[in-house]
């Protein structure tokens with residue numbers, strides 16, 4: 001599927017801060033050390049050298065580092081994942097609008113190109129950084145960590161990461177988030193949890209979005225729920241619409257709950 | 265396409281190992297992938313081909329060892345192979361199951377000199 005975007009070169013990833021009040025552009029860059037506890041016998045013949053190391057271990061290391069940073073700061077972090085257009089940015093805007101006068105929310109926007117989404121968030125006076133992943137179709141922990149440090153969230157903040165629109169690749173990349181939230185819009189079909197199970201399998205909360213479009217799309221909510229629970233029985237599910245506001249109260253309650261948890 | 269990130273990770277591990285062992289040529293690399301990782305073999309091979317050009321991995325045999333998914337039911341302890349991430353226990357239809365195998369994604373070894 002992704003032959004189209006043919007992604008993956010991390011050197012193309014760029015971090016673009018939009019809020020000039022939040023720190024300088026350059027982020028700290030950590031050299032990555034590879035540890036190899038192997039012996040150094042020199043034999044001229046062909047032999048097998050055991051490696052047994054995780055291929056994505058670098059991302060995992062950065063994810064753990066992020067988790068430590070978030071925990072130390074008392075920040076709650078969401079990773080929003082979905083196909084392009086299921087309503088992630090619209091939902092983030094709506095969450096911000098419903099979070100009162102001082103929302104204490106920061107946003108990291110991930111897209112292959114453009115700063116359009118970050119500009120939308122900035123309009124709401126919320127600190128935001130755009131990450132452009134270039135040819136890569138998912139966010140990785142290292143760049144997210146750099147962006148989070150530039151945003152410099154204060155205690156009790158909610159950091160919302162909007163991942164690159166893609167229902168497959170981001171599932172492999174832990175960003176150090178507390179909750180992974182998968183959006184499934186009623187325009188996408190109730191079979192998606194079975195077609196892209198890994199994303200639903202690794203998420204904590206599933207938001208069925210664009211509930212207002214139900215009369216037009218033939219989306220069967222019960223079927224979608226059943227399919228999602230088949231691949232992840234622990235998945236919480238909330239049905240909502242960012243346009244009409246139905247179901248938003250439930251999401252706001254859920255958010256309040258997890259933010260309290262972290263503030264304790 | 266996450267396969268290119270995976271390919272890059274494989275090449276980096278192979279190069280570092282080669283260097284640290286004072287070796288210079290890789291004949292083969294053995295990679296272990298669980299079927300629940302959603303890494304696609306042909307996409308990975310397709311990504312590895314150009315990505316390994318000019319690296320010590322160029323021209324080496326790429327052996328991929330697939331690990332089938334294996335889950336265990338928390339209720340009745342039945343072990344089963346979940347199909348397509350569907351975690352339902354075939355014995356008791358319970359949904360509380362633990363995945364024991366299928367998430368592997370690592371480089372096992374290189375054969376080098």
Ligand SMILES: Nc1nc2c(ncn2[C@@H]2O[C@H](COP(=O)(O)OP(=O)(O)O)[C@@H](O)[C@H]2O)c(=O)[nH]1
Pocket residue numbers: 082083084085086087088089090091165209210211212213240241242243244
């Ligand atoms: N009818 C309806 N449209 C929505 C809703 N949420 C988002 N949209 C529309 O869906 C399109 C994509 O939304 P966007 O938030 O940019 O999706 P993203 O790509 O996931 O960030 C836009 O035209 C939105 O106006 C909703 O709840 N109901």
Ligand SMILES: [Mg+2]
Pocket residue numbers: 088089090117162
């Ligand atoms: Mg968006």
Ligand SMILES: [Zn+2]
Pocket residue numbers: 337338339340341342353354355356357358
């Ligand atoms: Zn059972």
